[in-house]
Amino acid sequence: MFKEYGEYDALGMANLVKAGEVTPAELLDAAIARANEINPAINAIIHRFDDRAYRYIKDGLPQGPFTGVPFVLKDLLAAFAGEPMTMGSRGMAVVPGYDSELVRRYKASGVNIFAKTNTPEFGLIITTEPKAHGASHNPRKLGYSTGGSSGGSAAAVAAGIVPMAHGGDGGGSIRFPASWCGVFGLKPSRGRNPLGPDQGEDWQGAVAEHVLTRSVRDSAAMLDCSSGHEIGAPYNIALPSATFLSATTRDPKPLRIALSRKPLVNTSLDPEVDAALSKTAQQLRDLGHEVIEFEPDIHIDRFWRDFFVVVCGEVAAMVALYSRQYGRACVAKFEPATKNMAMIGRSLSAADLVAAKKGWHDIQLAMGRLLEHHDVMLCPTVPTPAVPHGVLPNSRIEELLMLASHRINVGKWLFSAGLVEQMATPVLEKMAFTIMGNITGLPGMSVPLHNSSDGLPIGMQFTGRMNDEETLFSLAAQLERDIGFCS
Numbered sequence: 001m002f003k004e005y006g007e008y009d010a011l012g013m014a015n016l017v018k019a020g021e022v023t024p025a026e027l028l029d030a031a032i033a034r035a036n037e038i039n040p041a042i043n044a045i046i047h048r049f050d051d052r053a054y055r056y057i058k059d060g061l062p063q064g065p066f067t068g069v070p071f072v073l074k075d076l077l078a079a080f081a082g083e084p085m086t087m088g089s090r091g092m093a094v095v096p097g098y099d100s101e102l103v104r105r106y107k108a109s110g111v112n113i114f115a116k117t118n119t120p121e122f123g124l125i126i127t128t129e130p131k132a133h134g135a136s137h138n139p140r141k142l143g144y145s146t147g148g149s150s151g152g153s154a155a156a157v158a159a160g161i162v163p164m165a166h167g168g169d170g171g172g173s174i175r176f177p178a179s180w181c182g183v184f185g186l187k188p189s190r191g192r193n194p195l196g197p198d199q200g201e202d203w204q205g206a207v208a209e210h211v212l213t214r215s216v217r218d219s220a221a222m223l224d225c226s227s228g229h230e231i232g233a234p235y236n237i238a239l240p241s242a243t244f245l246s247a248t249t250r251d252p253k254p255l256r257i258a259l260s261r262k263p264l265v266n267t268s269l270d271p272e273v274d275a276a277l278s279k280t281a282q283q284l285r286d287l288g289h290e291v292i293e294f295e296p297d298i299h300i301d302r303f304w305r306d307f308f309v310v311v312c313g314e315v316a317a318m319v320a321l322y323s324r325q326y327g328r329a330c331v332a333k334f335e336p337a338t339k340n341m342a343m344i345g346r347s348l349s350a351a352d353l354v355a356a357k358k359g360w361h362d363i364q365l366a367m368g369r370l371l372e373h374h375d376v377m378l379c380p381t382v383p384t385p386a387v388p389h390g391v392l393p394n395s396r397i398e399e400l401l402m403l404a405s406h407r408i409n410v411g412k413w414l415f416s417a418g419l420v421e422q423m424a425t426p427v428l429e430k431m432a433f434t435i436m437g438n439i440t441g442l443p444g445m446s447v448p449l450h451n452s453s454d455g456l457p458i459g460m461q462f463t464g465r466m467n468d469e470e471t472l473f474s475l476a477a478q479l480e481r482d483i484g485f486c487s
Contacts, residue, residue, distance in 0.1 A: 072116065076149065126172065164218050209226075240469065449486060
């Protein structure tokens, strides 16, 4: 077994393979040994196919920047031929007969996929505590949330099982767990990475797929491998001026950075998060950047309501599709939160969806205006450090929906009665900074810069201009080199 496994990032491991200092089999041995040792405690991985990964080595892995590096997939959108995909649900056990386009590109990069990671049901909740597979534990503190929905992947990277793992982000689901587990996570621009062949976009464009990593350069190098237009996609966005990896080798120009302290939901910052934000601002100034406190012009009540309308509509359509494809017995096993969101979505109209998307445009316009005069926006990734298990799932959902069960138009009644806010706030208040990136499609990253007094990571979020991941990677690499990531 490769004894120094945990000391290298993915590119470092791949360079050792290229130099003949270690073999892909030795790297896989080390990843499996680490998983066997740690995963029973943290429950990050929920499905393994070790023998298949060894066969890939025997047959010859593709030659790419990550040849031989062990890798895991989030058990949600990434179809991997021949392996079950439960999507965190007791009702689903789909075995796709094909690889999704993103998985095809991952394979071409040379990574060796050997497992799938835990996720909340259909990625709908921002803590990874599904009834299907049980809770994933934060490697920094057992019994605490990893965040979600890429919580299993974040935990696998933070625990040293793999240096890099696949994730997806529809409301903060890469950045949120990256912050709480203390790893680097970037959500790319809308359309940068493929979602096909099954769909061109997901959640009306809110969802973006990428990886969570130990180092900034790994994230950049994998985006070089995975990004680019695909047939049938609704977007064909601008290519970078050079490779994303090359952006990590140079410091950014002095940047004008807007600092935002105001959560986009009615909540407040944890004092330690607020202090970490102020410290980050000073560190940036010390590096030669200009930091100005400036808040985007966004109506926060409309902001979260519009997001909730779109997501509930998407969940209703998804549940209807799965009911037709797999039968009502499958849907009957879905978790209450999924059923309830679908019920609200069914009671909303096409006009409600269009009005919500108009609200999304207004937010895109507000952020576009802010970024006309600033290169980047800085805020916390999450208003608090990680919370214990059981805090985020909202026990009032069933009670509120029982009140609404006799009403034909459940969704409109819940909104008019102010009950949606009561139902959603415990979750949405933790997403107070991340949702904006999904609504606008702007690239954003969580950088692991600080720890709380309890040793829990506190990530800082940086949002860039559309299609400008290069500036984000350059800034993140500068922070990694000159400030250092939390450990």
